[in-house]
Amino acid sequence: MYDYAWVHVVYTIPIALFLSVVLAPLLTRLDVYKICFLVVVAFSYTLPWDSYLVRNRIWTYPSEAVIGPTLFSVPIEELFFFIVQTYITTCLHILLNKPVLNAIHLHNEHTQGKFRVQKRMGQVFFAACFVVPLLLPTDHREGTYMKLIICWVAPIFYMLWTFGYQLLLSLPASKTLLPIAVPTLFLWVVDTLALQRGTWSIESGTKLGIHVWPHLEIEEAMFFLVTNSMIVMGSCAFDNAAAILDAFPSLFPNVPGMPSPLLMLQGLFTSTSRYDQDRLVGLRNALVVLSKKSRSFYLASGVFSGRLRIDLILLYGFCRVADDLIDDAASAEEAESWIAHFTNFLDVMYSSHRDSARLEKALVPFPPSAQTILRLLPAEKLPSQPLYALLDGFRMDLDFTNEKSTGHPPIQTENDLEKYATCVAATIGELCLSLVYAHDPDQHYPGAHDNREECTQAGINMGRVLQYINIVRDVKTDAETGRCYIPNQWLAKKSLTPHEREQEILDCRQRILTGAFVTYAANRDAIEELPAYAKGGIRVAVESYVEIGRVLRSRMQNGQPLDFAGGGKAGRASVPKWRRVWVGWRTMAGKRGSI
Missing domain, CATH: 1.10.600.10 (Farnesyl Diphosphate Synthase)
Structure with a gap:
């Protein structure tokens, strides 16, 4: 009874509370701003997609496993998952990156062209991830869920890579890959237990039938991997914008403690050739x-x-x-x-x-x-x-x-x-x-x-x-x-x-x-x-x-x-x-x- 709610009570909420206690003394106003910003964006982007999956019975929830209230057919427990997963991964990323001064990882690509090449390669890859699944035959329903995952994340990956590639390429792997890997592995275990108990399920006609390990579908493993990747890439893009605003007073003379999204976009769209390399x-x-x-x-x-x-x-x-x-x-x-x-x-x-x-x-x-x-x-x-x-x-x-x-x-x-x-x-x-x-x-x-x-x-x-x-x-x-x-x-x-x-x-x-x-x-x-x-x-x-x-x-x-x-x-x-x-x-x- 109410298995989905118990997933949060037993697994996600304790981890979120633990990270809150550890991180609370270290949080700045900008950190709180980033957490709220990413939670709002993740919730807003995921809700329509998740609603489509539920309405088309690509995945389902037994009536006895959820409390009942829904938004656009998505159970309240699932809505909370959007929030708590984003919160956990963002907090871990902030904690691991506290010692990092992001400004030193900016580069003027006029003098360091390798970053420009790597940027283009990433953009081509993520563009292909979006286009290729659309060109595949549609008569096989078994791959529907995986195709929808890839088409859903590829545009966001393209955008976040474009906005945050310098930090993603320059930061140590422990600052980028670790905050992806740890929550992903944790959620794989939680998902395995939930699928085994029938808390939620993927309809057999829409999945590939491949398992990472017993009871963990390849689609679910991919879903948690890409969502945590999106969160970390979004956090890096946010940090990249803040670093640009902080590093160059000549370009941005007055920067408030919590810059507006418009000002941060202005920083992200600033050509790297204008960066003061000296x-x-x-x-x-x-x-x-x-x-x-x-x-x-x-x-x-x-x-x-x-x-x-x-x-x-x-x-x-x-x-x-x-x-x-x-x-x-x-x-x-x-x-x-x-x-x-x-x-x-x-x-x-x-x-x-x-x-x-x-x-x-x-x-x-x-x-x-x-x-x-x-x-x-x-x-x-x-x-x-x-x-x-x-x-x-x-x-x-x-x-x-x-x-x-x-x-x-x-x-x-x-x-x-x-x-x-x-x-x-x-x-x-x-x-x-x-x-x-x-x-x-x-x-x-x-x-x-x-x-x-x-x-x-x-x-x-x-x-x-x-x-x-x-x-x-x-x-x-x-x-x-x-x-x-x-x-x-x-x-x-x-x-x-x-x-x-x-x-x-x-x-x-x-x-x-x-x-x-x-x-x-x-x-x-x-x-x-x-x-x-x-x-x-x-x-x-x-x-x-x-x-x-x-x-x-x-x-x-x-x-x-x-x-x-x-x-x-x-x-x-x-x-x-x-x-x-x-x-x-x-x-x-x-x-x-x-x-």
């Missing part, structure tokens, strides 16, 4: 730097969305390029020259007389890959002072080289330590929040940014916290490069045994870490006052790094060594990937770690 290359290079140099921020970047995510990646790319070129310089003189080059670059970027010729001249000393990143620095949204202060922090690092001749360590007092942390990290907090406020989709509402000054100051303080944790973590590796960020005044001037010196260093590390957590406790509530669309990402960025501090604190309390390999560089405390993902999810769900 911008795409610079963005790819910046993301590579991010993924290699900061796993915590790379994790957090997946929680941000739209142009804010892109600009944060470009800002971080600038910081990492500067840090690598200056820190890896062969001599103090070379490092000083790099600081001079970066100073000149910022002078040009923030000059009222900036022009492309001066900018290109300022970029000449930098390696080509660095040039692609620096050129994209979103200076118009960033205050200049923190960027210059960042260079001051690099100058303080150079003082360690001069320490051998002067005999005066650059970090003498706790104030020196705070000054250094302010230059190299608090500035990043201020710059990140500048981008958050610049991209806030709700900034036009009255009072939206009334607390901006307080939040910015908290961001500056939190930047110091993260740098203090970084210093405590890297004492050993910093010492190997001749640097010690522990204030010199904290260290005993008398001779100590190796064990006594080790204990002294441990006490200093604990002192810095304790101060970091005190500052963290005083400022973390300010995150909740940030613009709603960005606070989750800021939470993850902070908490995933503070988790390293918690690991260090725990090891201190348990008398364990602090200098160990925990998934990162040898000698550095690190948080395993699974734990960083868990911390990120828990943080997005509103659960905060211990102070």
Whole structure:
């Protein structure tokens, strides 16, 4: 009795609820928009076709297996299947693609013609899938259901391939094939059980009589495969449109948080020859730097969305390029020259007389890959002072080289330590929040940014916290490069045994870490006052790094060594990937770690 309803109660609804719980903390407004959009489209396109099949008795439902209400002869349980299948597959696709920045998978086909060829090949294939079944003889009714499936999906495949082929060709298979394969296999099992129980059936005169396995008709297997493929391709086409709008401010100056279908179609119909290839290359290079140099921020970047995510990646790319070129310089003189080059670059970027010729001249000393990143620095949204202060922090690092001749360590007092942390990290907090406020989709509402000054100051303080944790973590590796960020005044001037010196260093590390957590406790509530669309990402960025501090604190309390390999560089405390993902999810769900 009511077998079809029980299929949903036992199988589809629990999976949908599970995905809802897992994905809910990570969903953006654009994700919700996409889910609703795809559900409406799938329902609207499937209903007439399904109604035709039922009315022509290509498939049927025993009266005792359904509750009774119908729409155009389609049972209410079947209507719900349209919705729940689309929801499940779309949610899985969103979850698997959270780390992906879709913009880097766009290509200007004027410079990369292979994509144009592959696009045409796909279009020809899907056009043939639609035309060929229509040309087959119609006197054999046995293949009717398969023919109707192919003719129904082929036009949609053609359209979705045309709109989303760049992502479909460029994304890893785990981001496209996996969200098709998993729901398809699950629904094959559900369908097998339903066909075996007689919950629904295909009329014998309209099917080929081929089984994938016992009780699973080839037509049903094909139906679930192509419908899940349509959903994933539709999700990719949606992502492709959003990526185009986000990636090219010169083509689309103003993009709302939830762009209209008309604006998204405008993006999809934009010729790829208009794509700024230099911008795409610079963005790819910046993301590579991010993924290699900061796993915590790379994790957090997946929680941000739209142009804010892109600009944060470009800002971080600038910081990492500067840090690598200056820190890896062969001599103090070379490092000083790099600081001079970066100073000149910022002078040009923030000059009222900036022009492309001066900018290109300022970029000449930098390696080509660095040039692609620096050129994209979103200076118009960033205050200049923190960027210059960042260079001051690099100058303080150079003082360690001069320490051998002067005999005066650059970090003498706790104030020196705070000054250094302010230059190299608090500035990043201020710059990140500048981008958050610049991209806030709700900034036009009255009072939206009334607390901006307080939040910015908290961001500056939190930047110091993260740098203090970084210093405590890297004492050993910093010492190997001749640097010690522990204030010199904290260290005993008398001779100590190796064990006594080790204990002294441990006490200093604990002192810095304790101060970091005190500052963290005083400022973390300010995150909740940030613009709603960005606070989750800021939470993850902070908490995933503070988790390293918690690991260090725990090891201190348990008398364990602090200098160990925990998934990162040898000698550095690190948080395993699974734990960083868990911390990120828990943080997005509103659960905060211990102070």
